[in-house]
Amino acid sequence: MAILWSNEYSVGVPLIDQQHQELFRRINSLLDACNQGQGKEKVAEILNFLEEYVKVHFSSEEEFMIKYAYPEYLAHRNQHQHFVENFMNLKRKFEEEGAGISLVVTTNKVVVDWLRNHILLTDTKLGPFLKGRIKE
Numbered sequence: 001m002a003i004l005w006s007n008e009y010s011v012g013v014p015l016i017d018q019q020h021q022e023l024f025r026r027i028n029s030l031l032d033a034c035n036q037g038q039g040k041e042k043v044a045e046i047l048n049f050l051e052e053y054v055k056v057h058f059s060s061e062e063e064f065m066i067k068y069a070y071p072e073y074l075a076h077r078n079q080h081q082h083f084v085e086n087f088m089n090l091k092r093k094f095e096e097e098g099a100g101i102s103l104v105v106t107t108n109k110v111v112v113d114w115l116r117n118h119i120l121l122t123d124t125k126l127g128p129f130l131k132g133r134i135k136e
């Protein structure tokens, strides 16, 4: 089950939207790689990329929040930190059990559902706040 981009995910800040789209693309490659039973190396490569990219993305949002004194910064950052913890558990699961259907199920729960909710409920609150403040 791929995670498809649609306008409802747009937060209105181009950099954030582009990073979200890249996350969606990489998550889909991960799901494809698991579903197609691709080698452990391929899956490991995607997981490593995702880990780094998630950190880059969260830092981008957090830097904006600090710069513009976003009132809900701490709660938002906490959500990011939780995600990183869950993602590390997913990586551990992969290292212990390899890639397969069970990794797909966990990825859908831990990564896809989380990201969807986080963007729709949390990032879409941040977007409008930043929109008038960021100088393009």
Ligand SMILES: [Fe+2]
Pocket: 061, 076, 080, 118, 122, 123
């Ligand atoms: Fe966020």
Ligand SMILES: [Fe+2]
Pocket: 020, 057, 061, 119, 123
């Ligand atoms: Fe985000």
